[in-house]
Amino acid sequence: MPEFFHDKKLYYTPIEFALNHIGGTWKMPILWRLHKNILRYGELKKDIPHITDKMLTTQLRDLEEKGLIERKVYAVVPPKVEYSITEKGLKAIPIIETIMKYGYELIQEAGIEFPPK
Amino acid sequence: MPEFFHDKKLYYTPIEFALNHIGGTWKMPILWRLHKNILRYGELKKDIPHITDKMLTTQLRDLEEKGLIERKVYAVVPPKVEYSITEKGLKAIPIIETIMKYGYELIQEAGIEFPPK
DNA sequence: TATGATACTTACTTTTAGGAAAGTATAAAG
DNA sequence: CTTTATACTTTCCTAAAAGTAAGTATCATA
Numbered sequence: 001m002p003e004f005f006h007d008k009k010l011y012y013t014p015i016e017f018a019l020n021h022i023g024g025t026w027k028m029p030i031l032w033r034l035h036k037n038i039l040r041y042g043e044l045k046k047d048i049p050h051i052t053d054k055m056l057t058t059q060l061r062d063l064e065e066k067g068l069i070e071r072k073v074y075a076v077v078p079p080k081v082e083y084s085i086t087e088k089g090l091k092a093i094p095i096i097e098t099i100m101k102y103g104y105e106l107i108q109e110a111g112i113e114f115p116p117k
Numbered sequence: 118m119p120e121f122f123h124d125k126k127l128y129y130t131p132i133e134f135a136l137n138h139i140g141g142t143w144k145m146p147i148l149w150r151l152h153k154n155i156l157r158y159g160e161l162k163k164d165i166p167h168i169t170d171k172m173l174t175t176q177l178r179d180l181e182e183k184g185l186i187e188r189k190v191y192a193v194v195p196p197k198v199e200y201s202i203t204e205k206g207l208k209a210i211p212i213i214e215t216i217m218k219y220g221y222e223l224i225q226e227a228g229i230e231f232p233p234k
Numbered sequence: 235t236a237t238g239a240t241a242c243t244t245a246c247t248t249t250t251a252g253g254a255a256a257g258t259a260t261a262a263a264g
Numbered sequence: 265c266t267t268t269a270t271a272c273t274t275t276c277c278t279a280a281a282a283g284t285a286a287g288t289a290t291c292a293t294a
Contacts, residue, residue, distance in 0.1 A: 003166065003167075004224075004229050004230070004231055006227060006229055012142070012146075012166060012167055013145075013146060013217075013220070014217050014219075014220025014221045014223075014224055014231070015146065015213070015216055015217055015220050016142060016220075017220045017224055018216050018217070018219045018220035019140070021223060023140065024251075024252090025129070025133060025251080025252075026252095028130075028132045029129075029130060029132065040270090040271090041270075041271055042271075045271095049120065049129060050120075052253060052254075053271080053272070053273085054252080054253070054254085054272095054273085054274090055251090055252065056271095056272095057272060057273080073271095076270095077260045077261045077262075077269090077270085078260075078261080078262090078268085078269040078270040079259090079260085079269090080270075080271090081270085081271065081272090091219070091222070092219070095215055095216060095219045096132070098211075098215045099135050099136070099212060099216075100130075100131050100132055100135070102131075102135045102208070102212045103130070103133075103134045103135035104131045105208070106131075106134055106135060106138060107121075107131055107134055110123060112121050112123055113121070114131070141281075142281085142282075157240090157241090158240075159239095159240065159241075162241095169282085169284080170241080170242070170243085171242095171243085171244090171283075171284085172281095172282065172283075173241095173242095174243080175281095175282095193240095193291095194239090194240085194289090194291045194292075195239045195241080195289095195290075195291075195292090196239090196241050196242080196289090197241090198240085198241065198242090
């Protein structure tokens with residue numbers, strides 16, 4: 001049986017495992033931005049349309065736990081926290097790019113208007 | 118605002134649109150098998166561990182509606198139905214391969230035992 | 235007359251992802 | 265002594281995805 005447990009979850013395929021790391025609505029948009037710049041919480045929030053505080057925080061925590069990003073807290077008031085991508089996170093970037101391009105292709109095929117980049 | 122409606126659904130990014138086509142637990146496993154062989158319903162079911170009738174049917178219907186696969190019914194009893202991948206579906210294969218490979222990498226990094234291919 | 239083979243459908247329940255809205259902590263500035 | 269700035273946390277709620285279990289149709293064969 002090609003299946004396995006990890007971190008209290010059962011996976012059937014490597015695909016599932018991959019999507020657990022970079023799937024969902026928000027993880028790729030976050031990683032994509034962090035591979036271009038180190039960003040503060042508030043900057044990420046402004047940059048990613050529609051994301052809520054809850055989603056931003058939970059996804060950042062999740063990505064950190066998986067080792068794809070790093071969180072750096074400055075001991076100042078008001079708080080300052082910077083997020084950056086890790087070596088491990090960088091490995092996801094080509095995959096994200098591939099998926100993004102495929103998405104653009106599908107959008108074009110479907111004849112949908114969409115601002116390029 | 119880089120967002121768009123399509124087929125009664127709102128998408129924020131091309132990534133979301135792409136994952137609507139090939140995302141979820143079952144679509145990639147199905148497409149992957151069909152790019153290697155034309156398969157009957159029962160063959161797919163045997164070949165994909167854990168998939169239920171409900172999931173197999175709904176995903177096949179969805180993939181057909183999106184134009185990624187084709188359904189061919191033979192007028193015989195008991196029923197015979199063959200599924201094959203389309204030109205459009207073939208365009209997803211390199212993306213699936215990329216994600217699969219990434220999944221394998223993550224599995225290795227995590228030190229998980231997993232049968233290769 | 236019952237059984238088997240195939241490809242489903244239907245109804246129901248559980249699980250997971252995502253979203254809305256409000257609240258919290260700290261210290262400086264007005 | 266109230267407001268501002270920042271990065272959250274918490275509770276509650278909805279919707280979507282997935283799973284369970286049983287049922288259906290047709291005809292040939294035993």
